[in-house]
Amino acid sequence: AAEDGLNGWLRYAPIPRAKCFHKKLPSSIVALNATEGSPVYTARVELEEGIKGIFGKELASGTGNGPAATVGTIHAFVEENPTVASSLPGLIEDGFFLNVSHGNVLILGQNERGALYGTFHYLSLLAQGNVSDLLLTSNPDAPVRWVNQWDNMQDGGTHGSVERGYGGDSIFFWDGWVREDLTRAAQYARLLASIGINAVVVNNVNANASILTPENMDGLARIANVFRPYGVQLGISLNFAAPQLLGGLSTFDPLDKSVIDWWQGVTDQLYRRIPDMAGYLVKANSEGQPGPMTYNRTLADGANLFARALQPHGGIVLFRAFVYDHRSLNQTLDWKADRANAAVQYFDGLDTEFEDNVVIQIKYGPIDFQVREPVSPLFSHLIQTGTAIELQITQEYLGQQAHLVYLAPMWKEILDFDLRVDGKRSVVSDIVSGKRFNRKLGGYAGVANVGTNTTWLGSHLAMSNLYAYGKLAWNPSATSTGILKEWIKLTFSHDPQVIDVITKMSMESWPAYENYSGNLGIQTLTDILLGHYGPNPASQDGNPWGQWTRADADTIGMDRTVWNGTGFAGQYPPEVAAMYEKIETTPDNLLLWFHHVPYTQRLKSGKTVIQHFYDAHYEGSATAQTFVPLWQSLKGRIDKERYEHVLFRLVYQAGHSLVWRDSINMFYFNKSGIPDEAGRVGNH
Ligand code: GCW
Structure with a gap:
């Protein structure tokens, strides 16, 4: 099994x-x-x-x-x-x-x-x-259909762990080296090829410069060799300071001649070993990582440094838009401080500056893979520059594979969102595919983070997310249920009951998780200091990471309006900006993302914000309770090993959803002092 x-x-x-x-x-x-x-x-x-x-x-x-x-x-x-x-x-x-x-x-x-x-x-x-x-x-909808792995080559000198990976150690690295046995890497490539993925970036975006030693380049060539039979190309993440850290130069200034030459040399050596290498992925000036801004150069100067080195070899550079300076964010002093503003602020004015083989890789939302975010407005600012959407298959904030959360419905909402650039239909999938602005390059980057666990992701059911990611990158108009049913049939059984039950659970799972974690656009409410897991709404304020809710005794939500808030709503094209600027036109599910309101604010549903919190947490966790008997109805219809493995997780999820429900409800009850109309909260 x-x-x-x-x-x-x-x-x-x-x-x-x-x-x-x-x-x-x-x-x-x-x-x-x-x-x-x-x-x-x-x-x-x-x-x-x-x-x-x-x-x-x-x-x-x-x-x-x-x-x-x-x-x-x-x-x-x-x-x-x-x-x-x-x-x-x-x-x-x-x-x-x-x-x-x-x-x-x-x-x-x-x-x-x-x-x-x-x-x-x-x-x-x-x-x-x-x-x-x-x-x-x-035909594929977009040319870039990549998977990213956040695999560490070494962790404080030990083995190969995977950042935000919940399925074991790295299948690529061990002890700072590329593994001798790459059987799993080949098996991974086979799975990815079958869903249309054409490249894998194998190491963490928080990159070790040591990936560029000659020995490790040889190792990378071995990975490329086991990928090649499956048509999967290799990509790597770079450390911007590598010329200094590894090359012994006194600088890593992207405009310095010695730095340019160093990168060209490294790139040539890589392509000598791997002539079909896909290219580079770069995280710069973000969360303590070095970058061009260290030398007062622009992000375009940084991206172009790699783009030019890759041009003779036909490679491309995926340059991440996840750029923000967490040290400059101070919640108490500044009502207008907002991490969500960062990407557009950093990239505005650069649209005409990038080389043709640069693609800006943008997380789907402006913060960080939360259970609900609006689409990143940066997609509407880069017109000439190719863009790719970054989705997270690994469930960092979404239950870390211990909770069933089928993500395709969430991704579809993002991909189908119409940004109305120049008042014209501008859905995100058409922007990243290149169709909307007539660009050659663009597409999809999915952070998968599989590991050595024989389930790959740590959970059999989580594999529907990897499958759906590939299918949507190939064809974003495919439906969430269509993809799911296909996956169930291939993975488990043709038995109609198996298909119906897993479909039902999966399709209810994202709404349920949103309900029992963070709803109304408040973010996921996980503990954000310790591993992004489990409820901890208190950690969502006063932290330096700029993931805030601004909850106090009477009010909650980030005011991101132009008239009175951080101005973030104004980063969208006019029609969308106008919608988010006003409470009346903001959808309930993003109310607290855009507005700071009293707990007694009425939603479109007629409920108050606080009552919605209470009710949603009860509803979501009640749904999670149903997953257990639903799954048990499949006993004997699924092989024992997978049946037990999944059951164990679903029982855990059912219990943990109650912990979520009660922690969140008690927290806001204590803060607001407003009783639950149904009398459930605070009585035990
Ligand atoms: O959300 C944060 C994650 C980090 C990650 C970072 C990023 C790789 O918690 O683990 O670092 O995003 O996307 O760069």
Whole structure:
């Protein structure tokens, strides 16, 4: 059963009545130009193993009797069949074409990676019991579909931990080095390829300069080697001060000639080892990390330093917008201080300054992966510069995989949000894909933080988030439930009850978590000093991190209006700014994000803020109680090991949600002195 965890949704488990389908399957397989270790070669292996696993049917190599599967690039196919060229569809990079007809299968990619993606798509249909004829052209919505790992190479001299990782140690690093055994790295690449991910940044954005020693560059090349058969490219995070820390220079000023030369040298050495390296990820001038502003240079000077070094090699740099100076934030002295303002303030005026191969990587909200945030307004400020949205698959503030929280519905709300730039439809997914502002580069960065645990993320159910991330990066118009049902079928079973129950629990999980943690846009209310886990609303004020609620005896919420507050609402285009400026037009679920109001303020629902707090915490935790019997109804329908593993977590979640409910309700009851209308709070 550990294998079930490791293979995730790629189990190729036998399906019911498998034999009946044999006639609708190919009998042999031709892989075009499949050199060993290439993605097309992998595609052939997956087809053979998949069809054998799912249906018990062995494919013969080469053309034989009966229907055949052909897989390769469009280019290779046309070379052998010049007459068909005009009937083939147009594909963009990584796209694929799939034609299934009476067991004859044609899978063509725009490139080798696309051919592998088409293969995984076909196998996913088969594993779901779908052998119907089909004609499909599928192109990715955006070119950048990356995963970020926050893996530390070493931690105070010990092993490879993962920052905000809840699934064990790093699969890449140990003791400051790249691991000898990279089996798990290859298995990870396989999972990622099957959902369209094309690159992984393997080390933490809080980067060790030592990743650039010759020995570690050799190690990185070994990681790239195990990724390559899956079409996954390697990226790395850089420490901005590396020229000084590692290179022995007296400076890391991005405009200094010796610094520029140093980075060019390092980049050349990396590409000598890894010619297809994807590029760099950089966190600069944020949370104590060094950056260009250390030398009064702009963030563009910083990003361009790497962009220019990468240009001769075709690489790109993802430069993070998560820039703020936590030391300058003082809540008590300054009503207008607001960390949410930082990104736009730092990047405004730089839009025309970036090199073409720079992509600004922006967290979905202006603060930090909270249970509910408005969309980062920076997406509407960068018009010429490519942008990518940073989503967090690992559930840092969202229960750290000990709570079931299916994130696709939250991501969809963000991706579908219309920023109304220049009064025109400007949904976030069209901005990052490049469509809205007509840009070439952009897309998605998902912080996954898988580890050595055989469940990858520490919980079987959390894997729906990794799956959904890839699916949405490929096609943001896919639906949360559609993606989920597919994942359940592939991961657990075709049994309709299994599908219904896991769908129900998952779809209720984010609203439930929001209800029993922080609602009305107040943020998650986790303990923010100690690990971002469990309730601690008191820690949300007076801290230096600028994650504040400004709760006192009578009032609560951040006033982010232009007329009286931090001015943050004014960072949006006019239509959106006007909506958030007024209490009446701000949606209830973001009320306390934008406004500072009395606890007795009435919501659109007619309830007061404080009564909503009480009720929501009861409702959310009551929902979490139902997950346990729901899951128990699946006993015997899911293998014992995964059944018990999930049950253990759900029982814990049910209990912890009560701790959440009572801590938060008691906290605000004590602060406000306002009784719960239903008489539940404060009576025990
Ligand atoms: O929210 C914070 C996390 C840090 C993380 C940082 C970031 C990698 O708590 O662990 O550092 O965000 O995104 O840079």
